[in-house]
Structures are given as structure tokens and as C-alpha cells.
Amino acid sequence: MACAQTGSGKTAAFCFPIISGIMRGQCPQRPLRGARTVYPLALILSPTRELSMQIHEEARKFSYQTGVKVVVAYGGAPINQQLRELERGVDILVATPGRLVDLLERARVSLQMIRYLALDEADRMLDMGFEPQIRKIVEQMDMPPPGVRQTMLFSATFPKEIQRLASDFLSNYIFLAVGRVGSSTDLIVQRVEFVHESDKRSHLMDLLHAQRANGVQGKQALTLVFVETKKGADSLEHWLCINGFPATTIHGDRSQQEREQALRSFKSGNTPILVATDVAARGLDIPHVAHVVNFDLPNDIDDYVHRIGRTGRAGKSGLATAFFNENNASLAKALADLMQESNQEVPAWLSRYAARSSFGGRNRRSGGGRFGGRDFRRDSSFSRGGSDYYGGGSGNAAYGGASGGHGGGYGPGVTSAWD
Numbered sequence: 300m301a302c303a304q305t306g307s308g309k310t311a312a313f314c315f316p317i318i319s320g321i322m323r324g325q326c327p328q329r330p331l332r333g334a335r336t337v338y339p340l341a342l343i344l345s346p347t348r349e350l351s352m353q354i355h356e357e358a359r360k361f362s363y364q365t366g367v368k369v370v371v372a373y374g375g376a377p378i379n380q381q382l383r384e385l386e387r388g389v390d391i392l393v394a395t396p397g398r399l400v401d402l403l404e405r406a407r408v409s410l411q412m413i414r415y416l417a418l419d420e421a422d423r424m425l426d427m428g429f430e431p432q433i434r435k436i437v438e439q440m441d442m443p444p445p446g447v448r449q450t451m452l453f454s455a456t457f458p459k460e461i462q463r464l465a466s467d468f469l470s471n472y473i474f475l476a477v478g479r480v481g482s483s484t485d486l487i488v489q490r491v492e493f494v495h496e497s498d499k500r501s502h503l504m505d506l507l508h509a510q511r512a513n514g515v516q517g518k519q520a521l522t523l524v525f526v527e528t529k530k531g532a533d534s535l536e537h538w539l540c541i542n543g544f545p546a547t548t549i550h551g552d553r554s555q556q557e558r559e560q561a562l563r564s565f566k567s568g569n570t571p572i573l574v575a576t577d578v579a580a581r582g583l584d585i586p587h588v589a590h591v592v593n594f595d596l597p598n599d600i601d602d603y604v605h606r607i608g609r610t611g612r613a614g615k616s617g618l619a620t621a622f623f624n625e626n627n628a629s630l631a632k633a634l635a636d637l638m639q640e641s642n643q644e645v646p647a648w649l650s651r652y653a654a655r656s657s658f659g660g661r662n663r664r665s666g667g668g669r670f671g672g673r674d675f676r677r678d679s680s681f682s683r684g685g686s687d688y689y690g691g692g693s694g695n696a697a698y699g700g701a702s703g704g705h706g707g708g709y710g711p712g713v714t715s716a717w718d
């Protein structure tokens with residue numbers, strides 16, 4: 300289980316070991332091809348089609364001239380073309396869960412030879428929407444058990460309850476966190492502005508005007524605007540266009556072709572404003588996104604972390620502006636904590652909201668008394684009734700048990716580099 304901030308390069312972190320493992324020939328002989336079933340050695344699952352496409356492109360670059368074959372399969376695109384690609388041979392299959400289940404049910408893909416399984420955006424993959432499909436793929440098809448395969452879970456956020464679920468897919472695993480789990484990078488300047496619902500459009504317009512005026516040769520910098528609903532996305536896009544701001548939109552009701560076209564047009568700068576729902580919140584690595592606007596704030600602080608993480612990537616700086624009003628009161632505490640943690644200026648009015656808000660659920664951070672999540676096994680209330688998680692000494696090599704290789708002896712609540 301690995302956590303590192305958005306834009307820090309997690310894709311390479313799971314692709315290189317897989318490619319290297321396959322190149323070292325540490326995988327079993329596959330059945331002779333003849334039947335139409337293919338037997339990939341590695342499977343990388345991701346929650347959105349666009350993210351699968353991006354991982355595929357990256358993995359192909361990383362495996363250039365290695366002979367390792369990477370194929371992608373995702374929904375909304377013709378399956379026949381993907382089947383033809385698969386028939387040409389596949390070592391690493393990058394897929395979205397729905398399309399993969401389809402391929403498995405058609406017996407066109409077998410997971411029997413999988414030695415590496417990576418779940419990108421693992422917490423999203425295991426939350427309510429995807430868990431049944433992931434369980435089916437990992438537990439009910441022909442995938443080898445944990446231990447035979449190596450399983451890697453990556454995300455910038457990892458709520459405890461999802462960690463707990465994820466541990467079903469792992470055996471004797473290492474929890475590796477770079478920085479605090481769920482924190483955002485301080486390369487992103489975060490601003491929160493109090494804006495009533497009815498003022499949001501004119502406020503956005505002011506921001507965009509100012510941005511254009513400051514831009515090189517009056518050019519609009521790439522701006523990603525997050526809204527809560529698909530309808531809201533279409534309507535805001537329309538309004539921006541009629542007001543002279545070239546915009547496009549990406550959300551789940553658009554055809555795959557339209558989604559891909561929107562992304563291309565945004566990346567190229569032809570339509571420098573992209574209005575998006577959460578479908579674009581995770582993983583997408585679009586160079587030069589200067590500004591992320593949370594026109595509607597999400598209910599979950601982790602979603603906020605992923606959204607703003609579309610800027611400030613790979614060591615570059617970025618700006619994120621959120622429109623906050625009474626409707627977002629339940630997020631106030633988590634938002635103020637997050638901002639403080641990443642050295643941002645927290646407006647006094649937000650601190651007041653944070654102080655008086657009553658909150659619950661996932662918008663509240665729970666980290667054993669400290670802000671930021673960590674390995675849930677270190678929560679004193681967690682017990683699996685065995686010594687294999689903590690203090691056993693034999694397993695868990697990276698930790699060396701609770702009193703082992705890293706200075707030892709730290710209990711819950713004690714700071715360590717692994718927090």
C-alpha cells in the first residue's frame with residue numbers, strides 16, 4: 300500500500316517494478332497461444348477510462364524497446380479493436396474494471412498468469428462504486444492468490460476504512476507513505492473565497508477576466524473548473540461560451556469520443572477552460588494546468604485533494620481556488636486543517652466555520668488523534684488477533700515490527716517518517 304502526494308510520480312513507481320520483473324523473466328511460462336484467450340502477466344486497474352489511457356501511454360514509453368507488450372481495455376470504445384490488440388500479445392494489461400469483467404466473461408482474458416496486480420487510485424477503486432467489481436476480478440475469477448501475485452495499491456489518499464478493505468487483497472504487506480497520507484503538496488497555493496450560490500458565475504467570470512489580463516499576450520491559462528453535477532457542467536460550459544470564454548466539458552453523460560475530444564482540446568489550449576465533474580478529479584496528468592477552481596466544493600476532503608492535485612504537478616507550482624458558502628459548512632474543519640498542514644493561509648472566517656461546524660463521515664479526518672491518515676494497523680483499536688501485523692517481527696519487513704528496524708518502539712500517536 301503506497302501513498303504519495305498528487306503529481307509526485309506514482310505511475311512510474313508501480314510501472315517500473317512490473318516492467319523490470321517481467322524483463323527478468325520472473326514469470327511462469329504461459330500456455331501456448333492458440334485458443335483466443337490471452338494470459339497477461341500484470342494487470343493495472345484504474346477507475347476512469349481517461350486514466351487508463353494515460354497509464355497505458357506511460358507504461359508503453361517506459362517499456363520502449365524492452366519487448367514488454369502493454370495493452371489497454373476500457374469501456375465506451377469498440378471492443379473489437381481492443382480484442383485485436385490483445386490477440387497480438389499482452390504482458391501488461393491496463394484496464395477499467397467494467398470492460399475487464401466483460402473480457403473475462405467472454406473468456407478472452409484469463410488472469411491465471413497474473414504475477415503483478417496494481418490498483419491505481421486504490422481507495423477509489425475500493426469505495427462503494429467499484430468494490431463488487433474489484434472483488435469479482437480479484438477473488439472470484441482465476442487470479443492467483445495474494446502471495447503468488449504481488450499486489451500494489453497506490454493513491455494520494457487512503458481512508459482507514461478503505462485500507463481495511465484493501466488488506467483483504469494483500470498478504471504480509473508493507474505500508475509506505477511519502478509525506479502524510481491524504482495531504483496536499485505545498486506547491487499548490489490554495490485560496491478559499493466565500494461566494495453565495497447565486498454569485499458563483501459572476502465571481503468565476505471575474506477570476507477568468509483577471510487571469511486573462513495577466514496571461515501572456517492576453518491568453519487564457521489552462522483552467523479546470525469542478526462542479527458537482529453533469530447538468531451543472533453543461534450549463535456552466537454553455538454560459539462561459541456565450542460570455543466569450545472558450546470552454547468544454549467532461550463528465551459521465553458524454554460519449555467517450557466527446558470526452559476524449561474535450562481533453563485534447565483542453566490540453567492543446569484550444570478551449571483553455573474545462574468544466575468537469577469528479578470523473579476528471581483523479582490521476583489525470585495534464586501539463587500546464589495553471590488553475591483549479593472548485594466552483595462546487597466536494598463533500599469529501601479527499602476528493603478536494605485529488606481535484607486540486609490536477610495542478611502543481613512534477614515540481615511545478617499551481618493555484619487552486621474554492622468557492623465556499625453555508626452549504627459547505629461540513630467540510631470547513633477538514634479544509635482548514637488541510638490548508639494549515641500545507642502551509643496555506645486560512646481565512647479567519649473559515650476557521651470560525653471550522654470551530655463551530657458539527658461534522659461527521661469522511662469529510663472529517665480521523666487519524667488516531669493526529670491529522671492525516673496512516674497505516675490503519677497502527678490504530679490501537681485495531682486487532683486481528685494475531686501477531687502477523689504488529690510486533691510479530693517475522694513479517695512486515697519494512698517496518699521490522701513495532702520495535703524493529705526503524706528506530707523502533709513507536710506506538711500509536713508517535714511521529715515517525717512512516718506517518
Ligand SMILES: Nc1ncnc2c1ncn2[C@@H]1O[C@H](COP(=O)(O)OP(=O)(O)OP(=O)(O)O)[C@@H](O)[C@H]1O
Pocket residue numbers: 303304305306307308309310311454455581582583584608609612613
Ligand atoms: N522522476 C521524475 N522526474 C521528472 N518528472 C517526473 C518524474 N516522475 C514522474 N514525473 C512526471 O510527473 C508527473 C506526475 O506523475 P504521475 O501522473 O505519475 O503522478 P501521480 O503521483 O500518479 O499523481 P496523482 O495522484 O494525481 O495520480 C508526470 O508528468 C510524470 O511524467
